[in-house]
Each structure stands twice: as structure tokens, then as C-alpha cells.
Amino acid sequence: MTLRNVLLFLFAxxxxxxxxxxxxxxxxxxxxxxxxxxxWLALPIGAVLAWTIRGSVRRxxxxxxxxxxxxxxxxxxxxxxxxxxxxxxxxxxxxxxxALHTAGLGMLWQLARMGATPADVIWAMLGMLLAGWIxxxxxxxxx
Numbered sequence: 001m002t003l004r005n006v007l008l009f010l011f012a013x014x015x016x017x018x019x020x021x022x023x024x025x026x027x028x029x030x031x032x033x034x035x036x037x038x039x040w041l042a043l044p045i046g047a048v049l050a051w052t053i054r055g056s057v058r059r060x061x062x063x064x065x066x067x068x069x070x071x072x073x074x075x076x077x078x079x080x081x082x083x084x085x086x087x088x089x090x091x092x093x094x095x096x097x098x099a100l101h102t103a104g105l106g107m108l109w110q111l112a113r114m115g116a117t118p119a120d121v122i123w124a125m126l127g128m129l130l131a132g133w134i135x136x137x138x139x140x141x142x143x
Contacts (some may be wrong), residue, residue, distance in 0.1 A: 002055065002066030002106050004112070004140055005032075010065070011054060012057050012058050012067060013067065013075045015053075015055055015056075015057045016049075016057060016067040016068070016070060016071040017050055017069045017070075017071070017074065018080065019052055019053065019057075020049065020070070020072065020073075020074030020075045020081075021074065021075070021078055023048070023049055023071070023072075023075040024074065024075040024076070024078030024079040025043045025078070025079075025082065026080065027041050027044075027045055027075060028078075028079045028082040028083060028086070029106035031079065031083065032083070032086060036143060037083070037120070037121055037140050039120040039122075039123035039124070040062075040119075040123050042072065042075075042076055042124045042125070042126065042127025042128075043126060045072065045075055046068070046075075046126075046128060046129075046130045046134075047130055047131065047134055049066040049068055049071045049072050049075065049131055050072075050104045050130070050131040050132070050133075050134035051070065051134060052109040052133040053067050053135060054066045054068070054134065054137075059138075060104070060136060060137055060138045061136070062112075064135040064136070065132045065135045065136050067135070068132060068134065068135035069128045069131050069132045069135075070130040072125075072127050072128045072131040073124065073125070073128055074123035076120075076123075076127065077092040077112065078127075080112035080115060080120070081108040081109065081111075081112045083112075083126060084101060084111035084112050085099050085103060085108055085119050086099075086112075088102075088103050088111075088113070134140035
């Protein structure tokens with residue numbers, strides 16, 4: 001493995017991580033706007049992440065599958081942690097950033113885990129499967 005391949009993989013990993021975090025933040029905004037948890041959004045978010053990763057970050061294949069599945073899982077975890085932070089902010093009268101800093105990563109993780117229902121986990125798994133399936137497929141040739 002050459003240095004170039006390692007650097008390209010690290011860049012793809014960074015890109016997939018940032019895409020997953022951004023998707024989780026968008027998911028949180030939609031959930032808060034509609035005032036309902038929307039675990040089914042894992043499916044369209046997983047599909048969009050897979051298409052983006054496959055089309056822009058990495059060609060279809062095993063690495064693209066891992067990146068798409070990982071980004072979808074990250075988005076699902078991140079949205080739950082952000083919603084836990086929003087609930088803390090609302091209960092304590094803090095801003096979101098202050099609540100996130102005050103609570104810390106460990107507390108947000110525990111609150112997100114405690115608040116996750118079996119339906120949340122099932123939808124996240126389905127979104128990850130869909131992302132992996134889409135990232136595995138090659139793009140049709142362009143005319």
C-alpha cells in the first residue's frame with residue numbers, strides 16, 4: 001500500500017465522517033421542527049449518504065460500503081445525542097452549545113442510549129443495509 005493510497009483512504013474516511021455528522025444535524029433539525037422522533041429517516045439519509053459517497057468520495061466496492069454504512073450509523077447516533085443535548089438545554093435554560101459542553105460526550109452518549117427504542121435500532125439497521133446495498137452498486141454509464 002502506497003502513501004498515496006493511505007492518504008486517499010484517510011481523506012475518504014474524513015469525508016464520510018463529516019457527511020455523517022452533517023446528515024445527523026439535518027435529521028435533528030427535521031425532527032425538532034416536526035416535534036416527533038423520526039427514526040424512519042435513516043432510510044433516506046442512508047441512501048443519500050451512500051449515493052454521495054459512491055459518487056464523490058469512493059468508487060463502488062467494499063470500501064465505499066464500509067464508509068456508507070459507517071456514515072449512516074454515525075448519523076443515527078449523532079441525531080440521538082443532539083436531541084439529548086436539546087432536551088438538556090430546554091430543561092436547564094441553556095443554549096444548545098452550552099448544554100453540549102456542560103453535559104459532555106459521556107452523558108450525551110448515555111442519554112442517547114437510554115432514549116433509543118428498539119424501533120430506532122431497527123430503522124438504523126435498515127438504513128445501514130440500504131446504504132451498503134446502494135454503495136455496492138456501480139453507477140450506470142453516462143451517455
